[in-house]
Amino acid sequence: MSALPTLDEDMEQGLSEAASDGLAGPAVRRARAWLSRAAEPGSVAFWRFVDDVGPVEAVRRLRSGRAPDVVRALVGARAGQDASLADLLRAERCDARLVVPEDDEWPAHLLHCLTLATGEEPDDPRHQSSRATAPVPPLALWVRGPARLDELADRSVAIVGARASTAYGEHVAGELGHQLGERGWTVVSGGAFGIDAAAHRGALAADVPTVAVLACGVDRAYPAAHGALFHRITESGLLVSEWPPGAAPLKHRFLVRNRLIAALTQGTVVVEAAARSGAQATARRAQKLGRQVMVVPGPVTSAMSVGCHELLRDPELGAVLVADAAHVVETVGRLGEDLAAPPERATGPRDGLSDLAVRVLDACPVRNGVSPERLARVAGCDVLDVLRVLPVLELADLVEATDAGWRLARGARAGEGRGVTAGEQTA
Amino acid sequence: MSALPTLDEDMEQGLSEAASDGLAGPAVRRARAWLSRAAEPGSVAFWRFVDDVGPVEAVRRLRSGRAPDVVRALVGARAGQDASLADLLRAERCDARLVVPEDDEWPAHLLHCLTLATGEEPDDPRHQSSRATAPVPPLALWVRGPARLDELADRSVAIVGARASTAYGEHVAGELGHQLGERGWTVVSGGAFGIDAAAHRGALAADVPTVAVLACGVDRAYPAAHGALFHRITESGLLVSEWPPGAAPLKHRFLVRNRLIAALTQGTVVVEAAARSGAQATARRAQKLGRQVMVVPGPVTSAMSVGCHELLRDPELGAVLVADAAHVVETVGRLGEDLAAPPERATGPRDGLSDLAVRVLDACPVRNGVSPERLARVAGCDVLDVLRVLPVLELADLVEATDAGWRLARGARAGEGRGVTAGEQTA
CATH class of the missing domain: 3.40.50.450 (Rossmann fold)
Incomplete structure (x- = not known):
């Protein structure tokens, strides 16, 4: 039995590792396992820190004391401890596993509403929602x-x-x-x-x-x-x-x-x-x-x-x-029924979209992404409706999220010609 | 014991009779008693006929065969019968009475919604709502x-x-x-x-x-x-x-x-x-x-x-x-709480009105009356809200109904000066 790699060794390796087969690399999974014990879930500041620098780099900085004060305070003495491998092994013993955002299994489009809502939280940690109410995405999910x-x-x-x-x-x-x-x-x-x-x-x-x-x-x-x-x-x-x-x-x-x-x-x-x-x-x-x-x-x-x-x-x-x-x-x-046209009958990506989805799609700019609030104003609907529709449009490759917000995906822009074809069929 | 007047004699007299003490005259009451047995309630055409010519004249025309065909058809052979006095006496024996629209006791402002709704019915009797669903005001109410x-x-x-x-x-x-x-x-x-x-x-x-x-x-x-x-x-x-x-x-x-x-x-x-x-x-x-x-x-x-x-x-x-x-x-x-300011504190007729009531009031034209639907569009509210508020505004002498629809009442126009005074108090 070979010696198990230490957390810090794994993190050094993890900086260059790539995901494969829809699964996160082992360093990323170990990093998120460590993070899931290092701080209580639900903190806006902690999630943003991990989101900014990535899970492996987040662990490196917390272990070496180079994380921002607010984030270090959330971890405290746990920065020096490591049960990540033990936790992963303990999970394995009971047929559980750690699902991380880098895995295909991660329910990304459902949890996207939390990412969006967290984006609305103020920058100053003192004014952010408490952990009991903050709409923060999970860093990882233990699943059995x-x-x-x-x-x-x-x-x-x-x-x-x-x-x-x-x-x-x-x-x-x-x-x-x-x-x-x-x-x-x-x-x-x-x-x-x-x-x-x-x-x-x-x-x-x-x-x-x-x-x-x-x-x-x-x-x-x-x-x-x-x-x-x-x-x-x-x-x-x-x-x-x-x-x-x-x-x-x-x-x-x-x-x-x-x-x-x-x-x-x-x-x-x-x-x-x-x-x-x-x-x-x-x-x-x-x-x-x-x-x-x-x-x-x-x-x-x-x-x-x-x-x-x-x-x-x-x-x-x-x-x-x-x-x-x-x-x-x-x-x-x-929503599902309205959006999901039977595949064999679909002639273009916009076909089978609900009226609401079409309005939101039409509100999306081609170049510079905009906020869901802006989309709601342009589409003339509620921002909650926009948040409900965007993940589905994204899954259909019609819209994409950028740092500035949402815009039309390349496919949707190219597909406009097909939309005309579909329109001609009804004319 | 003197001979009781016949219905037709009473109707001849009733053409010139006046109400007194908030009570309809005897001929009007007898006319409405007769009408309440002559036709089943709920007919748009019948109610409009009585509303147009008045109850006494309505009875005269029905008795003499001079009413429109549609109305005569509703009465049929009952035009030649008369149990009006017997009905009134029978009511009296069981401590009941006939309350008519000409009485102060008539719940006029509540029943006004029926008058308004009946106004929306088409002219052609064939296209009017059936009696089961027509929103027709009652011609009279037997009350015990x-x-x-x-x-x-x-x-x-x-x-x-x-x-x-x-x-x-x-x-x-x-x-x-x-x-x-x-x-x-x-x-x-x-x-x-x-x-x-x-x-x-x-x-x-x-x-x-x-x-x-x-x-x-x-x-x-x-x-x-x-x-x-x-x-x-x-x-x-x-x-x-x-x-x-x-x-x-x-x-x-x-x-x-x-x-x-x-x-x-x-x-x-x-x-x-x-x-x-x-x-x-x-x-x-x-x-x-x-x-x-x-x-x-x-x-x-x-x-x-x-x-x-x-x-x-x-x-x-x-x-x-x-x-x-x-x-x-x-x-x-x-509605009642919002609209009814305590009388001793009111300084003008508009004081104590709800926001909705003020909007409807402000939507009322000075000269030519308009429909409740028009008022709803101008006031930016639902037509049902307008119908709810109008009777109260009318009771407060702020609006009046004309043949063409609703407009500001004389008092409300004169009272605008007082409205300014009230406004100055809060300034």
């Missing part, structure tokens, strides 16, 4: 289970709600989980007691994978009573966490975790929520990320539906009342 | 009970819903009726089994008057099992009907009746409704009349809440989810 994260997230809905749920709420969450699963949608939730567990179990009963995003290591069962549930989830679906193996479910981590449940899904369904509850906060965060918020009503005599009704009464939230899985699919499926 | 109709209706909310209600729905309707009563709001409903009865009973339990708008004569108990309920209602509140005493509760009359429940109230609350139910139709009619539609949600597992959730999912309806009486008062009370 046989499924591919990007594939499951691609067509997924979050079901969240009260831990102290009623039999009514659990019944509805279970039915939703089951019916969404049967319709080919992945249920994402937090693995907690109550609504979360009922939603996961409903999906499992439909024999489809489900995703639990945890606030502790993917090798820990929290709550402990859910050990068997988590085991069943990892047979076909995924446990996901920003925290390395062994990490404890500290209270503040649940708030930080909640943004991921919203970001990793097309929309969030709140099944039961008490007044001024965490589920309400999750719903509001989902809305801020441009995700559709859906709410299941209940008896007005039930304290566990008060929060749901508050959400439905808030005109600014724009939450949609949903009573069954068909309503949910109608809400989150709209 | 000690309260004044205009005073009860002035601050009232309709509570409607399924007859085949659940224990949940009846509990909520009863609580709403009780709590709205305690807050000084009159509950108006249809006296039917289920939600209607629960709402009336809730109000009665709070010892406040309630109004049942019936689809049969006010001397009849339908459903028969509600005899005792109707008796209790008439001790403090009112039974109201467009049909003369003795009229039977024919099926189509309930549809015609429903528009009155919506028009006579500030807003309509739907408590339970099956899919595609009558309560839904009532809610949609209320919205078309510019009334606020409020909906109580329920378990998504209950068939009796499916209609409620359909209403809440309809973005065009703009229904507000309400879970308790405070929500209802917040919704329907807003």
Whole structure:
């Protein structure tokens, strides 16, 4: 058995390593493993530092004390420690792995809403959102289970709600989980007691994978009573966490975790929520990320539906009342159906785009990129709609992100001729 | 005992009679009593005919065969019959009376929405709305009970819903009726089994008057099992009907009746409704009349809440989810609170107007009246908002209706100087 390379040796090598087969190189993965233990996720300043210099260089600077003071303060004494290889090995022992932004499996277009939202944060760290509310992308995700994260997230809905749920709420969450699963949608939730567990179990009963995003290591069962549930989830679906193996479910981590449940899904369904509850906060965060918020009503005599009704009464939230899985699919499926023309019938990249998508596309400049806010003004729609449409346009190679913002992709510019052809067909 | 005057004698006299003490003259009342039996309510053509020539002349022409064919066809052989005096006497025997538009008690500003909506109906009777859906004002109202109709209706909310209600729905309707009563709001409903009865009973339990708008004569108990309920209602509140005493509760009359429940109230609350139910139709009619539609949600597992959730999912309806009486008062009370400045503090007629009311007022031309739609465009608001605000502005003598539409009232034009004074106070 050869001696394992030290972290610093790996980082020196990593400066020149290249990705292959859609997988990040080993140094990049080790760097992100180290970073995921070095600082608590959710810090705007820390994420920006890593984004600016790259993960390998970020580790080098933190290890050698050359990172900015604000960033060094977030790491503290952990700069001198290294459990990265141990964490990766510990993950491997429980069939988990670290998925990083450099991997093809990274759910890039869904998490892009966090990148955009973080771009709106002020420069001065003192004025940035706290970790509990900051819309910061994850630096890496520890993932346990046989499924591919990007594939499951691609067509997924979050079901969240009260831990102290009623039999009514659990019944509805279970039915939703089951019916969404049967319709080919992945249920994402937090693995907690109550609504979360009922939603996961409903999906499992439909024999489809489900995703639990945890606030502790993917090798820990929290709550402990859910050990068997988590085991069943990892047979076909995924446990996901920003925290390395062994990490404890500290209270503040649940708030930080909640943004991921919203970001990793097309929309969030709140099944039961008490007044001024965490589920309400999750719903509001989902809305801020441009995700559709859906709410299941209940008896007005039930304290566990008060929060749901508050959400439905808030005109600014724009939450949609949903009573069954068909309503949910109608809400989150709209974009996909509108955008996705059957491939065999498509004659050009713009064909099959929704009216909204076409307006956003037409608002994109050819040369200098502009902000989503600017696009919203030009397209005459809401900025949230723009944020929802841009990732899909990007996936279709119609738009591209530059440092200055969004602009038409080369392909879309070249494709204008084809657009005329398509137009002639209808003339 | 002197001989009673014949209908035709009374009509000859009535041509020159004047109202006194806020009450219509006897000939006008008798004319409207006769008209209320001569044709089924809800016909656009019939209402326009009476509105054009006045009730006394309308009776004369119908009796002598000089009315337009369309109108004569609606009356048929009843033109030669007369039970008007008998109906008025029969009403008197059960402490009922006929309230007519010429009386002060007539709820003129609430029913004005029907006049406006009828104005939108086409001229050709073949293209006019059917009686089941036409927004026609009543020609007269048979009213039984000690309260004044205009005073009860002035601050009232309709509570409607399924007859085949659940224990949940009846509990909520009863609580709403009780709590709205305690807050000084009159509950108006249809006296039917289920939600209607629960709402009336809730109000009665709070010892406040309630109004049942019936689809049969006010001397009849339908459903028969509600005899005792109707008796209790008439001790403090009112039974109201467009049909003369003795009229039977024919099926189509309930549809015609429903528009009155919506028009006579500030807003309509739907408590339970099956899919595609009558309560839904009532809610949609209320919205078309510019009334606020409020909906109580329920378990998504209950068939009796499916209609409620359909209403809440309809973005065009703009229904507000309400879970308790405070929500209802917040919704329907807003206009009143916004518009009604305490009289002792008012320094000019425009003071205390809501932002919406001021915008509509400012949109009114000085000389030639314009349509509510035109006002909505100029004021930059919804036509339903305009229809809601106009009656209040008219009551405050700020606007007046002309044949061509709405314009500033003389008082409002003269009052502009006072508006400046009020403005200077804040400068």
